[in-house]
Every structure is written in C-alpha cells, then in structure tokens.
Amino acid sequence: MCRKNGVCVGLRYTTLVADGDCKTFNELQELRPYGDTSICKEECTNHVSKRLGTGLRNLVAAESKRGTTLGGRKQGSLTQAKIALLQSHYKKAVASKSATVGELSKKIWTTFYHASSTDCNPQHHLCPTGTRSWCFYNRALAFGKDPPSHKNRSSSSISPHVAEKVRGVYERLTAPELLQRCLKGLTQNANEAIHSTIWSRCPKHLFAGRRRVEIATTIAVGNFNSGSTSLRELTEECGCGVGKxxxxxxxxxxxxRIKRAEKAETVEAKRRRVDMARAVTVAQQEFLAAEGGPSYISGGF
Incomplete structure (x- = not known):
C-alpha cells in the first residue's frame, strides 16, 4: 500500500471478520475482487459461541422426539440455564486468543470434561493445576487435601448420560477448520457500535434518502472517533461557526459517555450483564418453543 496525494493506493481488505450467518464471504469468493489475491475469513467469537447454545438446544429437542430426556429438573440435566453457562465457558475459551489450534481445542475440552466429571469418574486432567486453579478438584490436590464431592460444586455439571450425547456437539465445534478462524479472538463489536451510532441518527426501519444517510454517517463517524466536539470541525468545513x-x-x-463506559467496565457491571443475558436467553428459548421453533439459526450459512 502506498499514498498518492494523501490518498491510499492499492489498499486491499484481505481479511473479513464475519459470522456463519453471513453470505457476504461466499459472494466475495465468487466475485474475486482482487483477482488472484484471496480473502481470508475470521470468525466473530460472539457468533461462534452461539453455535454451542444452538446445538445443545437442538440436541435436547431432537432427543426428546426420540423419547430420551436430556432436560428437566433432575441433577445433571441439560437445562436452559446450564446451556447458557456452557456457552459462556465456550465463548471465554474461543475469545482467549490462543496461539495454536491445539491450545484452543484443549481450552474448550477442559470445560467439557470439568462439567462432565463425577465422584466415580473425575476428569480434571486438562484443568489447570496449583493452589490458584479455578478447578476445585485440582486446587484441593495442590493443598494436599482430599478433593470434595462433585455434587453441587459446579453449576455447569452434566450427568454421564447427558455428556455422552453432548460430546458430538463439542466435536463439531472443535473442528480444526473452525478453530483456525478463531485464533485471533476477533469480534464485530466495533462494527455493531458504529452501526448503532448511525441508526440512532437515521433509523434503518424508516426510509431515508441518500443525502440524509450520508449526513448521518458523517456525523456518526465523527462522533464515534472524536466525540461530540467533532461537530465543530464539520460545521467549520461547511462555513458555519459553533458557539461556546x-x-x-x-x-x-x-x-x-466516558464515565458510563468506565462504569460498564467494572466487574460488578459485567457480571450483571452476563446474568441479564442468560435470563433473556432462557426466556427467548421458552417463547420460541411455544411458538413452534426459531426463525433464526446461528451458523446457518
């Protein structure tokens, strides 16, 4: 890439951060806008993590039709809350920016084996060791104590019967081809943030002419990058002044806005958002089940 008269020449976007629900990448592969220069796809970790939740919910529904119950209130069952928790663990592993596919795969399988461990068959061989380990079993061993019972020790615990059925979903979502596109731990959060800023000025559900969209986009980009004071530069370019x-x-x-952002980054605020998101997910799935199924499928394309 070089510059000519202040303009970038030869600039090419060779990496696309997208999710499995987007057909854009397939169309770019057919169009080949850069000729022999290929475009690589990186998965959005937020959308990838949704595939685990979708897969587990579909598994519960499919097994129910066969007469096998995976959900319910029984100890170790695959409830909606537990699915949301397993999805959260999977998301943390995928977003950890691992160096290799093997390392990322190990982190994901660690969550599976930890959740499926029992007193008769403890499976904490992949969990971190030491006195500061988050794994209660290995932490007790590090202190030289007898490990406590698994009962009520993990909110994401699943029974051996459920784990046998769930393993197939984890095997599909730890495929090397998928994990290779997740190593960088990228998300579409920045894109969604700027889109939200634009839509607040020009709602996408209402018709707007091209000129209005361009003005809204210009103001939104300036506000997104430089804050509200960027309007001063914009008005000066138009020959208008801004008062004190x-x-x-x-x-x-x-x-x-900065104060709100700092507050949102606190541990308490993050925990509250996670709890609210889980509650919303459970409520949505119950509603969709009553309505006869979802109209949106994560990883559909």
Missing part, C-alpha cells in the same frame, strides 16, 4: 455553549455542551456529553 455548543462546545461546552459537547464536552459535557463526552465526559458523561
């Missing part, structure tokens, strides 16, 4: 009151108001908005 408008500048002060913009600075006040930017300060309030």
């Amino acid at each position: 009151i408008s500048i002060a108001h913009g600075l006040k908005r930017d300060f309030a």
Whole structure:
C-alpha cells in the first residue's frame, strides 16, 4: 500500500471478520475482487459461541422426539440455564486468543470434561493445576487435601448420560477448520457500535434518502472517533461557526459517555450483564418453543 496525494493506493481488505450467518464471504469468493489475491475469513467469537447454545438446544429437542430426556429438573440435566453457562465457558475459551489450534481445542475440552466429571469418574486432567486453579478438584490436590464431592460444586455439571450425547456437539465445534478462524479472538463489536451510532441518527426501519444517510454517517463517524466536539470541525468545513455553549455542551456529553463506559467496565457491571443475558436467553428459548421453533439459526450459512 502506498499514498498518492494523501490518498491510499492499492489498499486491499484481505481479511473479513464475519459470522456463519453471513453470505457476504461466499459472494466475495465468487466475485474475486482482487483477482488472484484471496480473502481470508475470521470468525466473530460472539457468533461462534452461539453455535454451542444452538446445538445443545437442538440436541435436547431432537432427543426428546426420540423419547430420551436430556432436560428437566433432575441433577445433571441439560437445562436452559446450564446451556447458557456452557456457552459462556465456550465463548471465554474461543475469545482467549490462543496461539495454536491445539491450545484452543484443549481450552474448550477442559470445560467439557470439568462439567462432565463425577465422584466415580473425575476428569480434571486438562484443568489447570496449583493452589490458584479455578478447578476445585485440582486446587484441593495442590493443598494436599482430599478433593470434595462433585455434587453441587459446579453449576455447569452434566450427568454421564447427558455428556455422552453432548460430546458430538463439542466435536463439531472443535473442528480444526473452525478453530483456525478463531485464533485471533476477533469480534464485530466495533462494527455493531458504529452501526448503532448511525441508526440512532437515521433509523434503518424508516426510509431515508441518500443525502440524509450520508449526513448521518458523517456525523456518526465523527462522533464515534472524536466525540461530540467533532461537530465543530464539520460545521467549520461547511462555513458555519459553533458557539461556546455548543462546545461546552459537547464536552459535557463526552465526559458523561466516558464515565458510563468506565462504569460498564467494572466487574460488578459485567457480571450483571452476563446474568441479564442468560435470563433473556432462557426466556427467548421458552417463547420460541411455544411458538413452534426459531426463525433464526446461528451458523446457518
């Protein structure tokens, strides 16, 4: 890439961060916009993690039709809350930016074996060791104590019968081809954030002309990158001035946004968002089950 008169020449986007529900990558493969230069696809870790939840919920429904019960209130059953928790563990592993596919695969299988362990068959060989390990079993061994019972020790525990059925889903979602596209731990969060900023000024569910969309996008990009005070530069380019009151108001908005962002990064706020997301997921699945099935499938393409 080089610059000519301040403009990038020869710039090529050779990496696409997308999810399995997007057909864009398939169309780019057919169009080949850069000729022999190929475009690589990196998976969005947020969307990849949804595939585990979708796969487990589909498994529960499919086994129920065959007369096998995986859900319910019985100890070790695959409840909606437990599916959300297993999905959360899978997401943390995928987003950990592992160096190799083998390392990432090990992290994912660690969560599976830890959840499927029992007193008769403890499977903590992949869990971290030492006195500061998050695994209660290996932590007890590090202190030289007898490991406590597995009963009620893990909120994500599943029975051996359920683990046997669930293993197939984990094998599919630890395929080397999929994990290779997850090593960088990339997400579409930045894209979703700028889209939200644009839609707040130009709602996508309402018709708008091209000029209005361009204006909304310009203002949103400036606000996204430089804050509310970026409007000053925009108005100056248009030959208009901005008064002191408008500048002060913009600075006040930017300060309030920074404070909200800092608060959202606290451990308490993150835990609250996780709990709310799990509750919403459970409620949505119960509603979809009552309506006869979902209209959206994660990893559908």
